[in-house]
Amino acid sequence: MTVPSPTNFLEFAICDTGLLIRKLYNIHAKSLGLNVLDRRALVHIHFRPKQTQIELAGHLEIEAQNLIRVLDRLVNQGYIKKVPHPSDRRANCIQITSSGEEILNKLNQKVAQSYQQMLKDISPESQENLLHTLETLKANLAAIIDDTDTV
Numbered sequence: 001m002t003v004p005s006p007t008n009f010l011e012f013a014i015c016d017t018g019l020l021i022r023k024l025y026n027i028h029a030k031s032l033g034l035n036v037l038d039r040r041a042l043v044h045i046h047f048r049p050k051q052t053q054i055e056l057a058g059h060l061e062i063e064a065q066n067l068i069r070v071l072d073r074l075v076n077q078g079y080i081k082k083v084p085h086p087s088d089r090r091a092n093c094i095q096i097t098s099s100g101e102e103i104l105n106k107l108n109q110k111v112a113q114s115y116q117q118m119l120k121d122i123s124p125e126s127q128e129n130l131l132h133t134l135e136t137l138k139a140n141l142a143a144i145i146d147d148t149d150t151v
Contacts, residue, residue: 028110032103037070042096042104045080050093052085079103
């Protein structure tokens with residue numbers, strides 16, 4: 001039997017932690033009447049205003065036609081609106097509404113309370129070091145992927 005290297009444990013720790021954080025967000029989103037994809041779409045629309053449906057689908061890593069039902073549901077709930085693209089008559093831009101901002105704020109408040117519990121035994125200095133380490137890891141991984149894509 002091969003003993004896993006510390007690198008393997010790091011991969012699992014990072015993936016498992018990310019999964020648990022997503023689960024936490026999804027639990028809180030569900031309590032507000034949102035499903036997983038609704039929440040992800042609203043967050044992307046909030047941070048990338050006036051993107052097209054195709055651009056949003058790319059950010060969510062789903063097919064544009066699979067996004068239609070999600071967007072229709074969010075429009076019907078009043079959380080987003082579709083507006084004509086300024087230069088492409090065939091496309092619509094997706095914008096978050098004040099109701100959408102309100103529901104995201106409620107979600108963020110719920111999650112912030114959970115984050116206090118999640119970080120309770122981790123010093124601010126350790127939190128800052130962890131963030132720096134993860135940002136460096138992310139940049140290194142992006143560079144590896146870029147190098148691999150160009151080969």
